[in-house]
C-alpha cells in the first residue's frame with residue numbers, strides 16, 4: 001500500500017510517499033480501505049517537534065501521520081461484531097498512534113462508527129478530531145440558552161464549535177478575520193466579530209462560555225468578557241490558565257481530545273441529521289501531503305483540510 005511517512009522530524013519536506021506492506025487486523029481490529037484522512041495541526045506539530053516536551057511522546061520513526069479516516073471495511077478481526085466487510089466507516093484514534101495517511105488503516109472496533117449515509121468520505125474523515133475537541137470542551141457545562149463566544153470560529157475546531165454550541169442550544173458569537181464573517185453567519189453564529197478590525201478585542205461583549213479554538217488568548221485576557229461562574233475553554237492546555245481562571249472566579253478547561261465511543265455516536269447523529277456539517281477547506285491527494293501540511297501551517301483553514309486516497 002501507499003502511505004506517507006517521515007523518518008526524521010523537520011519541515012514538510014520530510015514527508016515521503018512510500019510503499020509499505022499491507023497491514024493485517026488483529027482479533028480486535030478493523031482494516032479500513034481508506035478513502036480520505038483528516039489533516040490536523042497536531043499532525044505537523046508532531047512532525048516538526050514543535051509541541052513542548054514532545055520528546056516525551058517517544059514517536060517511533062518512521063512514523064505515518066494521521067489520526068482520522070473514512071473508508072470501507074476491508075477485513076475484520078475475529079472478535080469484531082459491529083462491522084463487516086463493505087461497511088462505510090469513520091475511524092478516529094490518537095494522533096500519536098498515527099497511520100491514517102495511508103491507503104489501508106487499522107483501528108480498534110470501539111474507535112469506528114458507521115459513516116452517515118448522507119455525507120461523503122471527506123466530510124466523514126474531517127470530522128472526529130476537531131468536532132470532538134469542541135464537543136468534549138462543552139460537554140457537561142450548562143450551555144442551553146447561554147451566550148457562547150467561539151474565537152477562531154472558521155477553522156477546524158472553531159467551525160464545529162459554532163455549530164455544536166448552536167445545536168446544544170446556545171446563542172453564539174464567533175470571531176474570525178473580516179474575510180470569514182459571512183462564513184461564520186452561515187455556520188449559525190448570531191453575532192460575528194473580526195479580529196483584524198481596529199476595535200478588537202474591545203468589541204467583544206460578555207459571555208458565559210468562551211471557546212478559544214485557536215488558543216490566541218489566556219484566561220486573564222478573557223476574564224473581563226466572561227460572566228461570573230462562566231468558563232474559558234482553550235485548545236492548548238496551560239497550567240497557568242488554570243491558576244488565572246481560579247483567581248478570577250471562572251472555570252477553565254484545556255482540550256485533550258479523546259476517541260470516545262459515546263461522543264463519536266453523538267457526533268455521527270448530528271452529521272446524520274445535518275445539524276452539524278463538515279465544511280471542506282481543501283483536499284489534497286496522498287502524494288501532496290506536504291502541501292496539505294504547509295497549507296494547515298498557515299493557520300487560515302476555512303473548515304477542514306483533508307487528504308484523499310484516489
Ligand SMILES: NC(=O)c1ccc[n+]([C@@H]2O[C@H](COP(=O)([O-])OP(=O)(O)OC[C@H]3O[C@@H](n4cnc5c(N)ncnc54)[C@H](OP(=O)(O)O)[C@@H]3O)[C@@H](O)[C@H]2O)c1
Nearest residue numbers: 041133152154155156157176177235255256257299300301
Ligand atoms: N488539545 C487538543 O486536544 C487539541 C485538539 C484539536 C486542536 N488543537 C489545537 O487547536 C488549535 C486550532 O486547531 P484547528 O484545527 O481549529 O486549526 P485551524 O483549522 O488551522 O484554525 C484556523 C483558524 O484560525 C483562525 N485564526 C487565525 N488567526 C486568528 C486570530 N488571531 N484570532 C482568531 N482566529 C484566528 C483562522 O481564521 P481566519 O482564516 O479568518 O484568519 C482560521 O479559521 C491548534 O493549535 C491545534 O493544535 C488542540
